[in-house]
Amino acid sequence: MSEAKVKDKAAKGPEAAQEIAALTGNEAVAMAMKQINPDVVAAYPITPATEIVQIFSNYVADGLVDTEYVAVESEHSAMSACIGASAAGARVMTGTSAQGLALMWEMLYIAAGLRLPIVLADVNRALSAPINIHCDHSDTMGARDSGWIQIFSEDAQEAYDNTIQAIRIAEHPDVLLPAMVTMDGFIISHGMEVVKVLPDDTIREFVGTYNPKVKLLDVDTPRTFGPLDFTDFYFEHRRQLAEPIAKAKEVILEIGKEYGKISGRSYGLYEGYKLDDAEYVLVLLGSTAGTAKTVVDDLREAGVKAGLLKIRVFRPFPYDEMAALLEGRKAVGVMDRSDGLAGLGGPLFGELRSALYESKNRPPMKDYVYGLGGRDCGPALIRQVFDELLEIGKTGQVKERFTYLGVRE
Amino acid sequence: MANLKELSRKPERFTGGHRACAGCSAPIVARMLMMAADQPLVVGCATGCLEVTSTLFPYTSWNTPFIHSAFENAAATISGVEAAYQSLKRQGKYDKEVRFVAFGGDGGTYDIGLQSLSGAMERGHRMLYICYNNEAYMNTGVQRSGATMFGAETTTTPVGRKGYGKKQFEKDLTAILVAHGIPYVAQGSPSFWNDLITKMQKALDTDGPSFINVLAPCRLGWAFPPEETIELGRLAVNTCAWPLYEVVDGQYKITYKPREKMPVEAYLKKQTKYRHLFRPGNEWMLPEFQKHVDEKWERLLTLAGEPIPAREPVAAG
Numbered sequence A: 001m002s003e004a005k006v007k008d009k010a011a012k013g014p015e016a017a018q019e020i021a022a023l024t025g026n027e028a029v030a031m032a033m034k035q036i037n038p039d040v041v042a043a044y045p046i047t048p049a050t051e052i053v054q055i056f057s058n059y060v061a062d063g064l065v066d067t068e069y070v071a072v073e074s075e076h077s078a079m080s081a082c083i084g085a086s087a088a089g090a091r092v093m094t095g096t097s098a099q100g101l102a103l104m105w106e107m108l109y110i111a112a113g114l115r116l117p118i119v120l121a122d123v124n125r126a127l128s129a130p131i132n133i134h135c136d137h138s139d140t141m142g143a144r145d146s147g148w149i150q151i152f153s154e155d156a157q158e159a160y161d162n163t164i165q166a167i168r169i170a171e172h173p174d175v176l177l178p179a180m181v182t183m184d185g186f187i188i189s190h191g192m193e194v195v196k197v198l199p200d201d202t203i204r205e206f207v208g209t210y211n212p213k214v215k216l217l218d219v220d221t222p223r224t225f226g227p228l229d230f231t232d233f234y235f236e237h238r239r240q241l242a243e244p245i246a247k248a249k250e251v252i253l254e255i256g257k258e259y260g261k262i263s264g265r266s267y268g269l270y271e272g273y274k275l276d277d278a279e280y281v282l283v284l285l286g287s288t289a290g291t292a293k294t295v296v297d298d299l300r301e302a303g304v305k306a307g308l309l310k311i312r313v314f315r316p317f318p319y320d321e322m323a324a325l326l327e328g329r330k331a332v333g334v335m336d337r338s339d340g341l342a343g344l345g346g347p348l349f350g351e352l353r354s355a356l357y358e359s360k361n362r363p364p365m366k367d368y369v370y371g372l373g374g375r376d377c378g379p380a381l382i383r384q385v386f387d388e389l390l391e392i393g394k395t396g397q398v399k400e401r402f403t404y405l406g407v408r409e
Numbered sequence B: 001m002a003n004l005k006e007l008s009r010k011p012e013r014f015t016g017g018h019r020a021c022a023g024c025s026a027p028i029v030a031r032m033l034m035m036a037a038d039q040p041l042v043v044g045c046a047t048g049c050l051e052v053t054s055t056l057f058p059y060t061s062w063n064t065p066f067i068h069s070a071f072e073n074a075a076a077t078i079s080g081v082e083a084a085y086q087s088l089k090r091q092g093k094y095d096k097e098v099r100f101v102a103f104g105g106d107g108g109t110y111d112i113g114l115q116s117l118s119g120a121m122e123r124g125h126r127m128l129y130i131c132y133n134n135e136a137y138m139n140t141g142v143q144r145s146g147a148t149m150f151g152a153e154t155t156t157t158p159v160g161r162k163g164y165g166k167k168q169f170e171k172d173l174t175a176i177l178v179a180h181g182i183p184y185v186a187q188g189s190p191s192f193w194n195d196l197i198t199k200m201q202k203a204l205d206t207d208g209p210s211f212i213n214v215l216a217p218c219r220l221g222w223a224f225p226p227e228e229t230i231e232l233g234r235l236a237v238n239t240c241a242w243p244l245y246e247v248v249d250g251q252y253k254i255t256y257k258p259r260e261k262m263p264v265e266a267y268l269k270k271q272t273k274y275r276h277l278f279r280p281g282n283e284w285m286l287p288e289f290q291k292h293v294d295e296k297w298e299r300l301l302t303l304a305g306e307p308i309p310a311r312e313p314v315a316a317g
Ligand SMILES: Cc1ncc(C[n+]2csc(CCOP(=O)(O)OP(=O)(O)O)c2C)c(N)n1
Pocket: B046, B047, B048, B049, B050, B071, B072, B104, B105, B106, B107, B108, B109, B134, B135, B136, B137, B138, B139, B140, B145
């Protein structure tokens, strides 16, 4: 791994202490994990997430972390071991992608149901079949109702920052839910970028130590984890999961602000780019935001009031915020990097339509399913979406509610 | 060697009031483990009869830390607990001496959980895995498993005009575990309490992974009167259908040898699941069964370096 780190000399305030490093997304997440220094990591390799745990196991081998690294024989066992370790009272992390996350699926629900704040780095990759190793969001979307917090990252910097914040969010006493931080496979995971890295001490202080109230290793107070519930209790226990989901939003905002104090980079539930006065708004997740920003800039120069809304937190979904931000716009284009196969576009589209249901001033909205299996999405395609939005804005008519972008029909 | 008087004075760490069928042997095995251990235990359990009958919320029979997460992953789950223990201990964040045990039924061990068991054993976690083998998926209503013996009637190997119960012989999971090269592997039976508790104690004292395969008669699936549980286990052992042995660092030792090896018929006759073996037209089945038992027993004798006696002829019919 290349770690060309230099101090950011021009920086002031919290930024002054940071080092500027050239890191890939995977390296940045592994670096965050090193600084967090979790008690246990249990993981299994899969492209394009392999490097995260590979680099991390080097940290273990070099004695740079205190972590017990469990090189399990499958992702199902990875999440099972994470569950055991987290229930025991340890701070636990893992990383995976696509088929690996799919194999964990059963255990994802169990991690949430047992209220275990495991943090997982999911490098977004398309689900089989056909088998493919490149980016789309179908893997994360397959876990969207599992009770995990889901945070998307636009670039390596965000992946690094989000990983650190995810520990605090997941472990917050009002939340106590597992969290996954995602980044786009290859585009971010393997792309070398400039990343500002905080000092180890700052991170260790920020994440603090994990000392849960209830733990399996408390042998003096024996407890049963994962008992059987029948019709008399299951519903109440599942109902309780809605509470931390409701509170998570506030906690995410609070921690995003606090992180801003140590890094100069504050985080919210979403990021608006030239959004305030925008008439034509694109909504999307992940790395495509970077490309979309340049298209927005071009359009602004040409006098078009274009804007971008990048959603950072997909679970819990910021319904109210989205409604407030999108109502009254001339046209909204949604870009979904996975197909819901529900008959009406992708999952992001479904959430946004739902968010706007009560709105008196619903904008015309269209979904574009794009980029499946790593299909490139350059400025030309995004430009095409805006062109259509301009047309929709003029007529107020959406002819087709969803379409596929950049595919041979 | 365990001493009954001493054992009876130990606090109950697996308590009564659970919902297992009257005569179920699985809770007996769990209780024996709790008596065998001197250290605090963290117990994991796969989905199955033992788990569902002992942890019906808001009750639990486990007066010791217990975790159930899913069906196929008791070994992986406990390996995570053990990893946390190692990590926290190394960092000076935890100072107690604890042992780790995972329970799985035969379905959760021979079949769906074999991969996670194999992984955990190969990685060398210090944990004891106990398979309570009742030779079928009892919790879901007596379906066949890789542990179900030849000819047994289950709900997925029904007896009919063509069907004659399970066509295959059981897989030798104990041998698979021996092949992992782990320091302690054994077969046990709750009917031989001293033998089993001693094995449990040895396993818990082993600095590394250990495995005990316990034949656990199920009165519902095998169909026998509840008061005969212990007798059934005795017959399984005395017919050599379920020999008691241990393999310590690769060395085989038969821990109990029947004074007189009984014909397997004596064991099978007690169970309704084999009743069709004694019906006209199925005369070929009993000799097949006996041959299989004899061959396995002789192989075991060879592995343990014991002489092989002449076989009793089995008359067909
Ligand atoms: C992944 C998964 N598949 C299937 C089941 C349904 N199931 C629960 S317990 C069980 C059988 C358990 O059999 P065994 O392990 O032999 O334990 P027993 O009930 O016989 O004690 C099955 C099939 C499940 N819970 N999870």
